[in-house]
Amino acid sequence: MPSSVTVRVPAKVNVQLAVGGRRADGFHGLASVFFAVGLYDEVTVSPADRLTVTVEGADAAHVPADSSNLAARAALLLGARHGVAADVHIHIDKGIPVAGGMAGGSADAAAALVGCDALWGTGSSPAELAGLAAELGSDVPFSLLGGVALGEGRGELLTPVPVGGTFHWVFAVADGGLSTPSVYGECDRLRDLAGGSAEADVPVPAADQALLEALRTGDAGALGAALSNDLQAAALSLRPGLAETLRAGADAGAIGTLVSGSGPTCAFLAKDAATARAIAAALRSSTVCRTAHVAEGPVPGAALMR
Numbered sequence: 001m002p003s004s005v006t007v008r009v010p011a012k013v014n015v016q017l018a019v020g021g022r023r024a025d026g027f028h029g030l031a032s033v034f035f036a037v038g039l040y041d042e043v044t045v046s047p048a049d050r051l052t053v054t055v056e057g058a059d060a061a062h063v064p065a066d067s068s069n070l071a072a073r074a075a076l077l078l079g080a081r082h083g084v085a086a087d088v089h090i091h092i093d094k095g096i097p098v099a100g101g102m103a104g105g106s107a108d109a110a111a112a113l114v115g116c117d118a119l120w121g122t123g124s125s126p127a128e129l130a131g132l133a134a135e136l137g138s139d140v141p142f143s144l145l146g147g148v149a150l151g152e153g154r155g156e157l158l159t160p161v162p163v164g165g166t167f168h169w170v171f172a173v174a175d176g177g178l179s180t181p182s183v184y185g186e187c188d189r190l191r192d193l194a195g196g197s198a199e200a201d202v203p204v205p206a207a208d209q210a211l212l213e214a215l216r217t218g219d220a221g222a223l224g225a226a227l228s229n230d231l232q233a234a235a236l237s238l239r240p241g242l243a244e245t246l247r248a249g250a251d252a253g254a255i256g257t258l259v260s261g262s263g264p265t266c267a268f269l270a271k272d273a274a275t276a277r278a279i280a281a282a283l284r285s286s287t288v289c290r291t292a293h294v295a296e297g298p299v300p301g302a303a304l305m306r
């Protein structure tokens with residue numbers, strides 16, 4: 001058994017997030033185009049007397065260090081499937097904003113699956129890991145896969161999307177997070193005010209063909225124009241200040257702006273790397289966000305480092 005295994009795993013932004021009506025089971029059908037960006041968590045697993053979790057990074061205080069941590073749940077699930085006691089220490093070096101709409105917890109769960117599988121020599125196939133990932137959460141399968149993919153169902157039924165180039169992003173990190181369930185709840189409330197939030201009241205979510213074409217051809221201008229997020233109105237309703245953040249990024253030269261997933265992180269597409277750096281610098285020197293990061297994509301999913 002190796003003495004430790006480290007896995008690097010990227011954040012995601014949804015370049016399209018089409019949300020259907022609330023289903024009888026309380027979930028929403030989705031057409032979600034996930035895009036993995038080069039903003040990473042590193043998860044290291046090593047043998048221990050019992051399951052423990054430690055977290056480092058700017059947002060570490062907001063991440064649970066017990067068995068409710070998604071990485072710990074992933075280790076327990078993989079261990080249970082293979083009859084292995086999940087006696088591991090999991091250390092998370094967090095670069096992904098917490099509760100920021102960038103799937104940080106899901107990323108750590110995917111990384112823990114890959115890491116523990118290597119540490120224990122359980123030799124799971126990609127399909128087996130994907131099955132466990134879907135049990136852990138709707139965004140976890142994409143964190144394994146990376147690249148760009150269309151997610152249907154609750155987001156876990158993935159089809160890879162071809163991409164013809166590298167895109168340059170800026171992410172404005174807010175003070176404090178937004179809870180994903182509360183943003184869906186606000187989306188339903190706004191829809192009820194406008195006529196209904198049930199499945200029959202809302203168009204069936206579908207991938208935007210213009211957006212897929214922009215990805216295929218690597219056309220940043222067309223992608224910027226096609227970005228869309230059905231949760232954005234709800235995130236802005238809960239955090240009205242985000243409108244100013246979006247405006248500041250556009251004023252600084254972004255060719256596309258949107259709230260990332262359930263927010264409150266705001267995503268800005270730039271025409272090239274130099275413009276991305278300039279947008280990030282402008283945002284950092286403003287008061288509309290806590291900090292801003294530059295990231296390229298698409299990048300691969302959870303991958304062993306050593």
Ligand code: ATP
Pocket residue numbers: 062063064068069070071092097098099100101102103104105106108109139177178180261262263
């Ligand atoms: P998504 O984009 O998938 O909706 P998010 O990026 O908005 O998620 P996360 O960073 O995954 O949100 O965190 C949501 C909550 O999950 C946190 O507030 C935290 O309490 C809990 N959590 C559990 N495990 C983790 C983890 N490993 N990293 C971050 N948060 C975790």
